[in-house]
Amino acid sequence: MLRRVLCTMLLMGALPSLAEASQGHISVVLLGATGDLAKKYLWQGLFQLYIDQVSSGHSFTFHGAALTDLEPGQKLMFDVLKKLACPPDESPNRCAVLKDQFLKLSQYHQLKTSENYTALNREIEMLLHQEGLKEAGRIFYFSVPPFAYTEIARHINSSCRPPPGAWLRVVLEKPFGHDLESAQQMAAELMSFFREEEMYRVDHYLGKQAVAHILPFRDQNRQFLDPIWNRHHVERVEIVLKEIVDAKGRTSFYEQYGVIRDVLQNHLTEALMFLTMELPGNLSKAEEVLQCKLQALQSLRGLEKQSVVVGQYQAYASHVQEELQKGQDYVSTTPTFAGVLVHSDSLRWEGVPFLLTSGKALDERVGYVRVLFKNRAYCTQSEALRDAGHSQCKPKQIVFYIGHGALNTPAVLVSRNLFRPIMPKSTWREVVGQPDLHVFGQLLSDYYMYSPVKERDAYSVLISNIYHGRKDFFITTENLLASWAFWTPLLNSISHQAPRLYPGGVENQHFLDFEMMSGELAFTVAEPVELLNPSGPMPSDYKTIQSKFRQSPLVSAWSEVLISQLASDVEKTASRAVARSGQFHLALSGGSSPVALFQRLARHHYDFPWRHTHLWLVDERCVPLTDPESNFFSLHNHLLQNIRVPYFNVHPMPVHLHQRLCVEEDGGPELYAKEIMALVANASFDLVLLGVGTDGHTASLFPHSENGLEGAQAVVLTESPVKPHQRMSLSLPLINKAQQVFVLVMGKGKHDITTQISRVGHEPRKWPISGVNPSSGQLVWYVDYEALLG
Ligand SMILES: *[C@@H]1O[C@H](CO)[C@@H](O)[C@H](O)[C@H]1NC(C)=O
Ligand SMILES: *[C@@H]1O[C@H](CO)[C@@H](O)[C@H](O)[C@H]1NC(C)=O
Numbered sequence: 207m208l209r210r211v212l213c214t215m216l217l218m219g220a221l222p223s224l225a226e227a228s229q230g231h232i233s234v235v236l237l238g239a240t241g242d243l244a245k246k247y248l249w250q251g252l253f254q255l256y257i258d259q260v261s262s263g264h265s266f267t268f269h270g271a272a273l274t275d276l277e278p279g280q281k282l283m284f285d286v287l288k289k290l291a292c293p294p295d296e297s298p299n300r301c302a303v304l305k306d307q308f309l310k311l312s313q314y315h316q317l318k319t320s321e322n323y324t325a326l327n328r329e330i331e332m333l334l335h336q337e338g339l340k341e342a343g344r345i346f347y348f349s350v351p352p353f354a355y356t357e358i359a360r361h362i363n364s365s366c367r368p369p370p371g372a373w374l375r376v377v378l379e380k381p382f383g384h385d386l387e388s389a390q391q392m393a394a395e396l397m398s399f400f401r402e403e404e405m406y407r408v409d410h411y412l413g414k415q416a417v418a419h420i421l422p423f424r425d426q427n428r429q430f431l432d433p434i435w436n437r438h439h440v441e442r443v444e445i446v447l448k449e450i451v452d453a454k455g456r457t458s459f460y461e462q463y464g465v466i467r468d469v470l471q472n473h474l475t476e477a478l479m480f481l482t483m484e485l486p487g488n489l490s491k492a493e494e495v496l497q498c499k500l501q502a503l504q505s506l507r508g509l510e511k512q513s514v515v516v517g518q519y520q521a522y523a524s525h526v527q528e529e530l531q532k533g534q535d536y537v538s539t540t541p542t543f544a545g546v547l548v549h550s551d552s553l554r555w556e557g558v559p560f561l562l563t564s565g566k567a568l569d570e571r572v573g574y575v576r577v578l579f580k581n582r583a584y585c586t587q588s589e590a591l592r593d594a595g596h597s598q599c600k601p602k603q604i605v606f607y608i609g610h611g612a613l614n615t616p617a618v619l620v621s622r623n624l625f626r627p628i629m630p631k632s633t634w635r636e637v638v639g640q641p642d643l644h645v646f647g648q649l650l651s652d653y654y655m656y657s658p659v660k661e662r663d664a665y666s667v668l669i670s671n672i673y674h675g676r677k678d679f680f681i682t683t684e685n686l687l688a689s690w691a692f693w694t695p696l697l698n699s700i701s702h703q704a705p706r707l708y709p710g711g712v713e714n715q716h717f718l719d720f721e722m723m724s725g726e727l728a729f730t731v732a733e734p735v736e737l738l739n740p741s742g743p744m745p746s747d748y749k750t751i752q753s754k755f756r757q758s759p760l761v762s763a764w765s766e767v768l769i770s771q772l773a774s775d776v777e778k779t780a781s782r783a784v785a786r787s788g789q790f791h792l793a794l795s796g797g798s799s800p801v802a803l804f805q806r807l808a809r810h811h812y813d814f815p816w817r818h819t820h821l822w823l824v825d826e827r828c829v830p831l832t833d834p835e836s837n838f839f840s841l842h843n844h845l846l847q848n849i850r851v852p853y854f855n856v857h858p859m860p861v862h863l864h865q866r867l868c869v870e871e872d873g874g875p876e877l878y879a880k881e882i883m884a885l886v887a888n889a890s891f892d893l894v895l896l897g898v899g900t901d902g903h904t905a906s907l908f909p910h911s912e913n914g915l916e917g918a919q920a921v922v923l924t925e926s927p928v929k930p931h932q933r934m935s936l937s938l939p940l941i942n943k944a945q946q947v948f949v950l951v952m953g954k955g956k957h958d959i960t961t962q963i964s965r966v967g968h969e970p971r972k973w974p975i976s977g978v979n980p981s982s983g984q985l986v987w988y989v990d991y992e993a994l995l996g
């Protein structure tokens with residue numbers, strides 16, 4: 207039947223003549239042709255493709271496919287096709303003709319067995335042969351659930367590949383896995399059937415006109431943006447997708463995914479990349495765009511539990527109970543709302559907060575990407591006069607408005623006190639109107655506003671990009687895995703966290719407002735009591751207990767909370783020391799416990815006075831500083847490389863002198879002691895951070911050590927019972943001169959020694975840690991619950 211149609215249409219001149227059709231023939235196969243996505247968007251997108259490309263020189267056939275038998279399937283599919291709408295800018299007559307052609311070029315196939323795939327392949331080949339058409343390529347659009355991917359992929363690879371010279375493009379819809387591991391597994395499977403350049407993973411956000419215009423906007427406005435698109439000028443960025451609907455009817459999917467996997471990992475992360483990535487020299491080079499995007503993803507700073515606030519729509523649990531036949535006692539911790547604070551470590555963006563937010567059952571439906579600039583101006587005129595013009599004191603922002611909300615159209619907004627942007631006139635037009643409308647704290651008349659000349663559905667934009675082979679509008683395997691690598695640790699760390707319940711819609715009031723505090727997010731208002739989960743309050747893990755340990759102050763909590771408390775106490779000590787003396791001398795221990803502290807200091811304490819901090823080592827292993835066993839190596843990896851501390855303030859221990867390690871006559875300890883005397887007043891460190899070994903050692907002072915437990919030496923060489931045996935260490939007398947000593951003890955493995963030293967007196971030869979007793983300073987113990995309680 208198709209054959210006859212093509213043939214007749216060619217004769218009637220309804221299609222380009224064969225000579226013109228030398229571009230070749232394209233077969234589009236839509237798998238899941240009668241499903242929801244196909245009905246709502248994909249057929250319409252394919253029809254639009256046909257309308258746009260009918261005179262491109264390519265000829266087309268469209269093959270809808272599903273598991274359903276031929277006749278019922280055919281009927282279902284053509285019921286959808288008959289309802290295809292004509293685009294508003296198309297003349298009704300032309301559209302009617304094109305629609306008629308489109309229907310004739312479309313055919314239903316049952317694709318269930320390998321014979322069915324072979325038969326489809328044969329039909330395509332026969333048609334091409336009989337019409338004398340050259341094959342340009344084949345598009346297979348997978349609008350099916352991911353569990354069906356592998357089988358379909360195998361069939362296509364084995365029986366439906368086009369001959370050499372023609373391309374294959376397979377289009378895949380999310381979810382692309384559930385976490386890093388599942389995404390890797392799925393990617394590996396697909397890669398055994400398709401080459402990377404054959405796969406087009408859809409994120410329909412990349413087809414939203416405002417999102418798709420972020421890069422072109424940055425490119426065309428380089429002259430204005432180059433000086434200000436960076437951490438010196440951008441105050442914050444908000445990437446937001448708010449929904450009114452809840453998850454009812456979709457809980458079987460939603461309960462496994464939640465809002466972070468459903469929206470943040472993909473849509474909002476993609477928008478974030480378009481904002482933060484470096485611009486390639488030429489935007490038309492998909493390879494370069496993808497490479498820059500990957501780099502931007504890789505420079506995101508790791509997320510922690512404290513980077514996120516999560517909420518759950520109050521009625522969600524009952525929807526889950528109903529739809530998934532769960533009992534009344536079933537508790538879901540799946541978030542339906544999330545706010546996440548993201549930072550980039552790139553030089554351009556360091557320190558700029560990017561807030562990603564999405565949720566269901568909120569008060570409005572809206573999506574936008576908002577870049578708010580710092581305002582350095584002071585305006586001398588009164589506000590009344592100021593409001594008349596485009597004063598420098600008004601907010602400065604650029605908004606890529608994705609849709610819905612007050613504007614109800616995709617748009618690009620630029621505050622008039624920034625610059626008049628360059629926009630492509632053929633696709634974006636300037637809009638004036640509704641000047642009294644307030645958006646993002648400004649009158650609409652305070653912005654240059656542009657909206658698309660022709661509003662296009664995301665799927666039709668994407669289908670057009672597939673046709674043009676624009677891989678930069680799709681998610682590559684590398685990008686996908688990098689995104690999951692970024693999100694998975696956060697998802698794991700909050701998987702058992704109880705989300706805050708919220709009533710939904712306008713009732714939410716301020717319950718979901720949140721704020722940033724030293725690199726963390728927290729809800730602004732306390733949890734309303736009447737909304738607490740009826741199945742009883744969740745155990746709170748945000749408590750620290752304070753008491754005494756060996757007659758000194760003790761801070762205890764679960765490890766994560768403990769570390770965050772310790773980090774703020776270190777920062778407080780630092781600020782006080784700098785205020786007092788202009789400097790802060792901090793001596794740090796090696797080992798694994800302080801690593802968490804280092805990471806936390808690097809990630810959350812942007813106000814830490816690093817410029818005035820001197821970093822010393824409490825002890826060191828006699829290995830080269832570049833050896834992974836070296837304490838300095840670990841300090842560098844987890845802290846130094848992430849902070850801005852002057853080079854000359856960093857003081858590694860001189861374990862490596864004259865090309866040998868810790869030889870007594872090289873005088874390493876004496877050298878270090880001299881350096882300390884020269885720089886640290888009275889050789890009294892402002893803060894020494896210590897740990898405790900299971901044998902009671904601290905620093906590298908081991909039980910029965912010959913050196914360092916007493917005497918005049920400030921720095922000593924010691925012997926460890928474990929490899930590497932040779933160590934350098936501050937001596938106990940030097941440690942005890944410090945103004946503050948913090949001892950950090952973490953983990954179940956330390957429970958026995960913790961119990962032991964809680965009972966012993968001053969016996970440094972047996973338990974060196976028991977000799978820590980600052981003569982005029984203060985000692986504080988930081989012991990986590992596992993070490994304290996076992
Ligand atoms: C698909 O394959 C099965 C088994 O080979 C066959 O019975 C069925 O008729 C085929 N469907 C179509 C529409 O040809
Ligand atoms: C894909 O097809 C090629 C060519 O037929 C074949 O060599 C290869 O084994 C197939 N891949 C898989 C995973 O079946």
Ligand SMILES: *[C@@H]1O[C@H](CO)[C@@H](O)[C@H](O)[C@H]1NC(C)=O
Pocket residue numbers: 488489490491
């Ligand atoms: C950008 O790349 C495209 C595709 O490779 C090329 O056609 C175009 O000339 C390039 N533009 C510039 C300004 O180099």
Ligand SMILES: *[C@@H]1O[C@H](CO)[C@@H](O)[C@H](O)[C@H]1NC(C)=O
Pocket residue numbers: 887888890
């Ligand atoms: C150093 O020690 C001396 C004598 O113990 C004391 O008077 C002085 O205040 C100390 N200096 C500092 C900076 O702590």
